Amino acid sequence: MSERQTKSFLMQRLREIGVQPASRHGQNFLIDLNLVEMIVSSGDLGPNDVVLEIGTGTGSLTALMAQQAAEVVTVEIDGHLYELASEQLLDFDNVTMLQLDALKNKNRFNPQVMEVVGERLEEAPGRQLKLVANLPYNVATPILSNLLTCEHTPHSMVATIQKELAERIVAQPWSKDYSALSVWMQSQCDCEIVRVMPPSVFWPRPKVDSAIIRIVVNPEKREAIPDRMYFHQFVKSIFLHRRKFLRANVTSAMKKFLSKEQVDEVLEQMNFGPDTRTEQLDVDTLLTFTEKIRALAPDWSL
Numbered sequence: 001m002s003e004r005q006t007k008s009f010l011m012q013r014l015r016e017i018g019v020q021p022a023s024r025h026g027q028n029f030l031i032d033l034n035l036v037e038m039i040v041s042s043g044d045l046g047p048n049d050v051v052l053e054i055g056t057g058t059g060s061l062t063a064l065m066a067q068q069a070a071e072v073v074t075v076e077i078d079g080h081l082y083e084l085a086s087e088q089l090l091d092f093d094n095v096t097m098l099q100l101d102a103l104k105n106k107n108r109f110n111p112q113v114m115e116v117v118g119e120r121l122e123e124a125p126g127r128q129l130k131l132v133a134n135l136p137y138n139v140a141t142p143i144l145s146n147l148l149t150c151e152h153t154p155h156s157m158v159a160t161i162q163k164e165l166a167e168r169i170v171a172q173p174w175s176k177d178y179s180a181l182s183v184w185m186q187s188q189c190d191c192e193i194v195r196v197m198p199p200s201v202f203w204p205r206p207k208v209d210s211a212i213i214r215i216v217v218n219p220e221k222r223e224a225i226p227d228r229m230y231f232h233q234f235v236k237s238i239f240l241h242r243r244k245f246l247r248a249n250v251t252s253a254m255k256k257f258l259s260k261e262q263v264d265e266v267l268e269q270m271n272f273g274p275d276t277r278t279e280q281l282d283v284d285t286l287l288t289f290t291e292k293i294r295a296l297a298p299d300w301s302l
């Protein structure tokens with residue numbers, strides 16, 4: 001099907017079932033089939049893979065993935081789209097469709113989703129989880145970052161997301177996009193932007209550019225973080241004002257737990273001068289620094 005045919009097919013089917021794409025659910029459908037294929041091939045799917053897709057939409061990406069993976073668990077919040085995709089996916093017995101909000105809240109995946117994913121992973125030895133999705137942009141950040149805290153750690157995540165978010169994920173120290181999210185993702189994964197895409201490859205067109213990002217979890221990096229939740233919370237709190245001097249950020253984050261003298265002592269051990277700013281610290285330095293703080297304040301939390 002050409003782009004134009006895909007678009008008119010989609011418009012017609014959605015009209016028949018009385019659906020107007022809703023921007024609140026990030027309903028921008030990928031109509032360039034070459035790019036749909038590129039997402040699937042970037043996922044590098046094989047017979048041991050359980051794919052998690054958030055946002056079934058019309059099910060076109062789902063169907064392609066079901067031909068390559070062992071199982072696909074796909075989640076759709078919209079009841080009308082869920083019905084439409086159910087028709088499209090009737091012939092695939094390795095697709096489990098869930099009509100749910102994929103997130104329980106901003107900080108947690110919906111446990112029902114993880115339960116089904118766990119069942120599929122346990123059905124055969126050697127299975128691994130891969131997220132492959134054209135994500136709804138309004139929930140892309142919590143989906144990517146929360147999946148790293150779930151009981152089922154993914155092997156990799158390939159997703160279409162807002163270009164700005166992709167740039168934040170791969171950003172390096174000193175750059176305008178370097179943030180707590182960059183540190184959280186890069187501390188555990190190898191992250192790369194596969195492709196930048198203009199609004200015209202979607203229907204309806206979003207207001208922003210998009211990108212396909214490929215995030216491969218690196219088990220060695222993950223194991224090098226002794227307390228991931230502590231690291232996550234500490235980095236988040238000192239990056240709240242990342243351009244400020246590090247000393248002010250740490251003192252404020254650790255108040256009630258560490259005195260200014262204790263903070264200064266750690267800064268000195270790290271050779272951080274008074275003009276060190278949070279935004280200049282790379283991931284490895286942040287890991288070492290967090291461990292020194294954690295040794296003095298193990299009970300701290302946000």
Ligand SMILES: C[S@@+](CC[C@H](N)C(=O)[O-])C[C@H]1O[C@@H](n2cnc3c(N)ncnc32)[C@H](O)[C@@H]1O
Pocket residue numbers: 025026027028029030054055056057058059060061075076077078081100101102103133134135136137139
């Ligand atoms: C960008 S569209 C992608 C649709 C389809 N996979 C495609 O590639 O064209 C995002 C989809 O996610 C669904 N969605 C939005 N928020 C969701 C949530 N919290 N949980 C599950 N699905 C959600 C939307 O209804 C929409 O179908």
